[in-house]
Amino acid sequence: MKKSILFPLALIILVMIAQSCSKSNNGPTNVGKVMFFNGCVGTTGLYASVNNVDVNNTSISYNTMLTGGYQQITAGNTVNIAFVNSSINSNLAPGVTVGIIPSQNYTAFAGGEVGGTSTVPYVLITVDSIPTPAYNTSFIRCVNLSPYSDSTIISPSAGTTTIASNLAAQSYSSFVSIASGSYNFESISVRSNSAAILSGQTLVAGKAYTLIYTGSRFASGAYLPAFTLIQND
16 A cells, blocks of 8 residues: 555656756757847947847946846847947947857947047957866957057066957957966057056956957047956956
8 A cells, every 4th residue: 555655656756857957958049149248339228139129127337247247139140249339329329230149149249439539439349159168277369449549559468477469449369368366458559558457366267258459549538548357257
């Protein structure tokens, strides 16, 4: 009698476990992820847009990324990624067309400058393919969002480690391996002699980061040349 009771009970428990496992694997698989960052000089708030639809309906302040980090975007389709200037309710610059690959991460950057006499805003997309770091190491790369493609060339470093050499505006470097720990980041523009320094930043083992150069040597206040560090995973 006891055996006949225990067998159905065990069967019920196994079914419940199977259902639980099935639920945990029901997350979306046909998606890529995109992170959005506003590094465009002269802006106070931008909205991220995919195929003319706002992402997260949250304004992105200057030198910050969209709240929530990476946003899920349906993969397998070609999408248009853009930024909307909240002050005039129109696209900051022509959007960039991207074919979203399943499980691939991307970052969309707004760069350049609005209101400049010889500069324009732009959208830069990176594919965030991050290698697996070795023990007690991190990965880091640099993105140059300067408005001045003809003069702002930087060679950022972390302590004595060079992150990128002669990195032009509207471009980015590959991820490089670096020992985890605390660093001061700095760079001097090759031709304009304007410096950007970011002190006391900690790189955690096993993580990947992007060091972002923004600002204008002709600006003031918040729009002066600066570094911002974001985490990619």
